[in-house]
Amino acid sequence: MSDMLLFKDIDEPGLNTLSVYEARGGYASLRKALATTPEQVLEQLEASGLRGRGGAGFQMGKKVSFLPKGQMSKYLVCNADESEPGTFKDRELMQKNPHVLIEGIAIAAYAAGADRSFIYIRGEYVLQADVLDAALVEAREAGYIGDRVLDSEHSLSLVIHRGAGAYICGEETGLLDSLEGKRGNPRLKPPFPANQGLYQGPTLINNVETLSTVPTIIAMGGEQYAKIGVESSTGTKLVSISGHIQRPGNYEIELGIPSREIIYGLAGGPPEGSEIKCWFPGGSSSPVLLPDDLDVPYDFDSMAKAGSMLGSGAIIVVDDSTPIVDLALKVAKFYRHESCGKCTPCREGTNWTVKMLERIDSGEATPMDLDIMASVQDHIIGNCLCVLGDAMAMPIGSMIAKFRAEFEQHIEMARAREEATLVGAAVGVGAATAGSTH
Amino acid sequence: MTTVPRLPGSTRASGWDEPADLTKDPALIPDPATTDVPAELRKQIEDAMALYPERHSAAIPALHAAQELHGWCSPEAIEQVACVMQVTPAYLDSVASFYDMLEKQPVGRHSVYVCTNISCSLRGADALLATLQEATEGDGDFNLRSFECLGACDLAPMASVDGVYVGPLELSDVPQLLDDTRAGRPVLPEKQLATKLVADPNANSQEFPRHAPEDGKR
Numbered sequence: 001m002s003d004m005l006l007f008k009d010i011d012e013p014g015l016n017t018l019s020v021y022e023a024r025g026g027y028a029s030l031r032k033a034l035a036t037t038p039e040q041v042l043e044q045l046e047a048s049g050l051r052g053r054g055g056a057g058f059q060m061g062k063k064v065s066f067l068p069k070g071q072m073s074k075y076l077v078c079n080a081d082e083s084e085p086g087t088f089k090d091r092e093l094m095q096k097n098p099h100v101l102i103e104g105i106a107i108a109a110y111a112a113g114a115d116r117s118f119i120y121i122r123g124e125y126v127l128q129a130d131v132l133d134a135a136l137v138e139a140r141e142a143g144y145i146g147d148r149v150l151d152s153e154h155s156l157s158l159v160i161h162r163g164a165g166a167y168i169c170g171e172e173t174g175l176l177d178s179l180e181g182k183r184g185n186p187r188l189k190p191p192f193p194a195n196q197g198l199y200q201g202p203t204l205i206n207n208v209e210t211l212s213t214v215p216t217i218i219a220m221g222g223e224q225y226a227k228i229g230v231e232s233s234t235g236t237k238l239v240s241i242s243g244h245i246q247r248p249g250n251y252e253i254e255l256g257i258p259s260r261e262i263i264y265g266l267a268g269g270p271p272e273g274s275e276i277k278c279w280f281p282g283g284s285s286s287p288v289l290l291p292d293d294l295d296v297p298y299d300f301d302s303m304a305k306a307g308s309m310l311g312s313g314a315i316i317v318v319d320d321s322t323p324i325v326d327l328a329l330k331v332a333k334f335y336r337h338e339s340c341g342k343c344t345p346c347r348e349g350t351n352w353t354v355k356m357l358e359r360i361d362s363g364e365a366t367p368m369d370l371d372i373m374a375s376v377q378d379h380i381i382g383n384c385l386c387v388l389g390d391a392m393a394m395p396i397g398s399m400i401a402k403f404r405a406e407f408e409q410h411i412e413m414a415r416a417r418e419e420a421t422l423v424g425a426a427v428g429v430g431a432a433t434a435g436s437t438h
Numbered sequence: 439m440t441t442v443p444r445l446p447g448s449t450r451a452s453g454w455d456e457p458a459d460l461t462k463d464p465a466l467i468p469d470p471a472t473t474d475v476p477a478e479l480r481k482q483i484e485d486a487m488a489l490y491p492e493r494h495s496a497a498i499p500a501l502h503a504a505q506e507l508h509g510w511c512s513p514e515a516i517e518q519v520a521c522v523m524q525v526t527p528a529y530l531d532s533v534a535s536f537y538d539m540l541e542k543q544p545v546g547r548h549s550v551y552v553c554t555n556i557s558c559s560l561r562g563a564d565a566l567l568a569t570l571q572e573a574t575e576g577d578g579d580f581n582l583r584s585f586e587c588l589g590a591c592d593l594a595p596m597a598s599v600d601g602v603y604v605g606p607l608e609l610s611d612v613p614q615l616l617d618d619t620r621a622g623r624p625v626l627p628e629k630q631l632a633t634k635l636v637a638d639p640n641a642n643s644q645e646f647p648r649h650a651p652e653d654g655k656r
Binding site for chain 1: 489490491492493494495496497498499501502532533536537538539540551555556557559560561585586587588589590591592594598601602603631632635636637638639640641642643644646647649
């Protein structure tokens with residue numbers, strides 16, 4: 001087990017205050033970064049191999065390097081709209097160590113040449129936003145945020161923006177529209193935010209965990225950081241585990257350890273007497289995996305190879321007492337509710353998937369409906385501005401593929417139940433009619 | 439005006455089936471000379487606008503502030519925000535109707551959001567919601583609703599009571615949850631998120647005390 005990087009003594013009382021954070025060496029990385037050039041900071045980020053922790057897993061250093069050079073207004077936006085079902089790692093980080101995020105933002109903004117930054121935090125996170133507000137006041141007073149940061153030539157403003165409850169605002173362009181004060185509808189890409197983002201200016205968008213890792217990278221050096229984890233998935237990752245599990249919560253793991261070690265070793269496995277039926281490795285948007293996949297290493301590429309994705313690092317464990325149709329319906333209903341309605345395949349596809357799953361439950365479906373439902377998923381994927389629809393289509397498609405026999409059995413049983421009720425009713429009506437004619 | 443019938447089972451945003459009244463002229467940007475805006479609200483909105491390079495960015499904070507004052511995004515609340523921000527009420531309506539936390543209908547003053555997403559429902563959130571529904575039936579003080587993932591699956595099943603996260607909740611917690619909320623006390627202090635230590639046993643190198651519960655005002 002490697003050292004804790006993000007969760008080291010996370011529950012130390014007062015860590016949310018500047019004095020304790022500084023006593024632990026906080027903001028030393030910012031000083032170190034400001035003593036070098038932005039290009040040198042960028043080199044460290046690229047050398048670290050750090051991949052985005054929000055879901056897509058894109059190389060952070062590359063993302064920074066995509067921003068155009070030269071004098072212009074550039075923006076940095078921290079995506080703290082953590083809404084992916086099963087994910088709650090950023091919540092714990094922001095609540096307990098807000099300054100590491102602010103320091104990370106300051107360093108990343110310096111590397112990217114951004115002079116305005118924003119934290120878009122979901123409106124439900126009231127406690128965490130209050131903690132950040134208080135931390136920002138302290139950081140401003142100490143000169144870490146504001147005009148001429150620590151007497152350098154670099155200036156940075158930071159605004160904490162509270163959202164109002166919409167999953168789609170976790171999608172980067174939906175977030176930008178929402179931050180501009182509109183409905184959170186995703187935009188057509190390209191242009192990518194690096195070129196035309198917030199207020200049409202070049203914008204760097206990163207997840208809370210990604211930015212919170214930046215001070216560590218600067219402190220230890222990019223190459224040193226890259227030695228943690230495995231090739232192409234460097235570093236540690238915060239994993240949120242929930243569902244049918246003995247010790248739900250957040251864990252910091254070195255990328256590349258076997259998934260079994262996380263689910264059974266750290267989190268204690270499913271409750272006594274039950275077995276894992278399936279598990280989501282990266283939030284509800286990731287295709288489900290089976291108990292056979294428990295030995296797949298937990299890193300970006302291995303998960304992709306196993307047919308799923310690491311996503312936001314949220315493992316949801318489902319035990320064998322749960323009917324797969326119920327699970328699919330929960331997933332589909334969520335995406336139907338959260339679809340912004342802009343693109344037809346997603347708006348209609350999520351709605352019809354829910355309806356088809358409800359038909360299965362009410363005994364109106366035939367096994368052919370499974371093929372139709374699978375084809376609906378195929379028609380959503382890749383056909384919308386953003387991947388919200390895909391995020392339903394992938395897990396639903398994987399459930400149909402992996403649990404087809406159970407779906408068919410559910411269909412048969414529901415039909416038989418419905419027929420029995422209909423026959424029962426018909427007999428009752430028949431008897432009543434027969435009685436009345438006499 | 440006739441209302442378009444709503445398809446059963448649809449969970450689309452409220453208000454989508456309300457037709458526009460074509461007999462009325464579109465509402466213009468309210469005239470500051472004739473629109474009365476409470477000074478406190480005006481200040482909150484102006485402060486919010488000052489934070490951003492573009493004033494429209496303040497739409498959500500401004501609507502939050504107006505909702506705090508009026509209880510919901512009423513036409514009057516929207517009118518006041520529109521007046522200070524100098525935008526049309528329709529623009530703000532489009533924003534308010536998009537987000538789950540902005541209310542387009544009058545609601546009870548205490549919000550109880552019960553997470554019914556996957557992880558919480560695997561651990562009994564649906565029964566929790568049903569129990570809460572039964573216990574608050576006919577009580578206009580509560581805005582009880584099911585909510586999509588609130589990002590606290592480690593507390594499953596959980597709820598956000600006036601913005602304070604509590605969990606894991608047992609059905610037997612429901613009476614105290616409601617009593618605390620009614621009385622304005624901190625809700626279920628020992629079950630608040632703020633008191634929880636991280637689950638990872640390797641994270642803390644020593645024993646740390648649990649954080650004290652928050653004060654009662656939130």
